[in-house]
Amino acid sequence: MLGAKPTDSPDQVTEILGGDFDENSRYVHSMWRDYGLVEFFWVRESPDHPWEGHHFTLQVHRLAYRGDHLVNKAIRERYGRFDRHLRFDKLQRLLVNRGVCLEDVPDAEAPAFTLHWQPASQVSVMAFRERGCGRSGRRGNRLVGDVNSISSSLTAGKVAWNRARYGRQDP
Numbered sequence: 001m002l003g004a005k006p007t008d009s010p011d012q013v014t015e016i017l018g019g020d021f022d023e024n025s026r027y028v029h030s031m032w033r034d035y036g037l038v039e040f041f042w043v044r045e046s047p048d049h050p051w052e053g054h055h056f057t058l059q060v061h062r063l064a065y066r067g068d069h070l071v072n073k074a075i076r077e078r079y080g081r082f083d084r085h086l087r088f089d090k091l092q093r094l095l096v097n098r099g100v101c102l103e104d105v106p107d108a109e110a111p112a113f114t115l116h117w118q119p120a121s122q123v124s125v126m127a128f129r130e131r132g133c134g135r136s137g138r139r140g141n142r143l144v145g146d147v148n149s150i151s152s153s154l155t156a157g158k159v160a161w162n163r164a165r166y167g168r169q170d171p
Contacts, residue, residue, distance in 0.1 A: 001038055002078055006152045007053040013040045017074050030054075036070040037062060037082070058150040060086050061128075064142040086147040088114075088127035105159050106166035115162075117154050124154040 004016040010033065014021070017035045025031040031051060032041040038058050042051035062070050068082050076082075092102060100118060102125060107115035109126070116125045126148045142148070 001056055001058075002074060004040070004056070005053065006040070006055045008040075009053065010040070010042060010051050013053075017072055020073065035072045035075075037072060037075060055152055060147045060149055061142050064146065085143055087145055088116075088125065088147050089145065091125065091147055092116075103159075105154075106162050108166065110166065113148060117159055119156065119159075122153040122155060124151050125149075126151075 002016050004013045008016075010031070013033065017038070021033040021035045023031065023033050028047050029045070030041070030043050032039050037060070038056055040056045041054040043054050044051050063082055063084050063086070067084050068076070071082050095102065095118075100120075102116040102118055105115045105117045105124070107113065107126075109115070110129070112128070112130045114127050114129045116127070117123070118125075128142055128144050128146050128148055130144065
């Protein structure tokens, strides 16, 4: 994310994304910062230990409700405007054109969502699958087939665990 890695410290991420964030911590062992579209998460062994980067998530579904306004200034300056919807099929086509393939992964959220994984980057993509998670009466809501979120890092071990627990997932 603009060079910020899931393993970076809070200070490193803030240096890249800026100081406009909401900080959340329910326990002394975990914290996350919400930069609008993207959230970074950290853990630590105790209050005496430094924060260790755990993962980040692009909350793509938020675009449907708040549009481009929620996108962090640094991200907007680098990538420009964002549409309210990112269609999974469009993302997948763009990735395939770059030689990047996603694997389907069974998940506890199925069948409402589908989970897809890129092994080399350990990035996962979750998309809406069922109408019940799609458009309601309000303007701009998420649609079936929209990307819900993009996260790092989904390890091969976790993918294997999901496959053993939830079985193969039909696309």
